[in-house]
Amino acid sequence: MRVVIDRSFVSDKTWERIEKVMSRYPEKRSALLQVLHIVQDEKGSLDFEAIKFIAKLFRLPPAEVYSVASFYTMYNLKPVGKYLIQVCTNISCLINEAEKIVEHIEKKLGIKVGETTPDGKFTLITVECLGSCGKAPAMMINKDYYENLTPEKVDQILDSLS
């Protein structure tokens, strides 16, 4: 069956990244996780249109792609804010008062864990160990790490994001 792929669904730059990564593996399907990342990098999250687009690239049923994407926590299957705040609350961060950091952000942004600010700027979630245990407590905003957090430091970081 002929599959028509609408390249204009993504930017030229994203398309180049997709082509590069899909040619790197002995078997094409191995690139699936990478392509999910790349499309999410551009779109911010993976809606059903994105899943269908990726499914066509791999000649897989959309349900199969969705099943893979939904297994991994880093794929946002629902829209998130411009800045996704991911605070680690696992053991080393917990005993270094990560809960206070979460409470501080909740209060500052007026949202609870799992929610997005009404202006769509921030989404707050808690995550498992980020591998920053020596500089706990730690968080990730989008793909950047912030470590040795204090409420004051969190204020500075969040205030600097436009």
Added chain:
Amino acid sequence: MGEMKLLLANVDKPDSEKLETFRAAGGYERLRKALFEMKPEEIVEEVKKSGLRGRGGAGFPTGIKWGFIPKTDEPKYLVCNADEGEPGTFKDRVIIEKDPHLLLEGIAISAYAIGAHEAFIYIRGEYEYGAQVLEKAVEEAEAAGIIGKNALGSGYDIKITVHRGAGAYVCGEETALLNSLEGRRGHPRIRPPFPASKGLYQHPTIINNVETLASVPFIVDKGGDWYASLGTEKSKGTKLFSISGHVKKPGVYELVLGTPFEELLYDIAGGIREGHKLKAVIPGGSSTPMLRAEEIAGVLLDYESLQAAGSMLGSGAVIVMDDSTCIVKAVYRMAKFYEHESCGQCTPCREGTRWIVQILTRIMKGQGRMEDLDVLLDISEIMGGNCLCPLGDAALGPLVSGIKKFRDEFEYHIKHGTCPVGG
């Protein structure tokens, strides 16, 4: 014994991640030696002699693992496990970010040793910076003709690809990692067949941890006997320890195996923060049973000593908890982690981790019943050894040791509905 810097020799240099820094320190000369002066089987032999054991947590002898690769003509693969996700562990990140070429050299030598022309680095998705550092290092090394087609002019091809995971602890388990690398859900596979005979794309595959592979160049350089002269009778070489929690100087330290636990805790990591006393440690990552403060006296940091003390060396992730820590809360938090990360494929783990969290939640809310503690231990007996992969057993490490060693604290929560240390 004590500190010794092999793996960490370069990490504090300026521009440590660059090819020229690495080469100035003799980097890639071990690869040259391997490709031009050694047969693959000689390298396997040296690694066997060295006594090097898997540094990801399981501690399986690396040379023996390599020896399981069949001598057939089919494609073979090497996979570097950089899916560092065991809570408390942040040692591989240092090598990845600060000395990526050391890792690439280790991968290239090991690929040659097992007859693989293609290697993958499966790095956890959260380590985006590390993935970019590695990709840049691969580009640099390819452009310099060190890896890629005809590596160093030897006629041997070694292709290395950086592959990002996407947030699933279970993918650190090697067969789940392979499924993930094939573009599937990260479900562990039933073994046998083991990856050494049927791994990636059903071909022979070796999966080794970052630190394990980064140790290989030193074995090629100075010989297996030299490496085996470091450490104890059965625990050879140096090991990275990530120490976190309530110590003054948390961080990653490289120690000769067999160094006293108290030397790491008090001399190297600076001891417990002022005004507090040591309560417990988790010696090898959140999956390993915790030890009470008095239990670490005289214990050495090596595979056998920690096992004799009732725990495990694991990934070398030492989590230190002082007297401000509520053990019930710590156990509850780790239980939630394993519940979240259970892949759901097999019943004892999927159901067991959920029941554990439900019961611990009840205790945390002050609604626990005294018989809950025995129910939790019953669940652990049903889960133990009955899951497809080690995650189910891993979930029991903190739970069972926590209840057995701090039962009075759990009972206090149940009796009074509050925490004795205000956690």
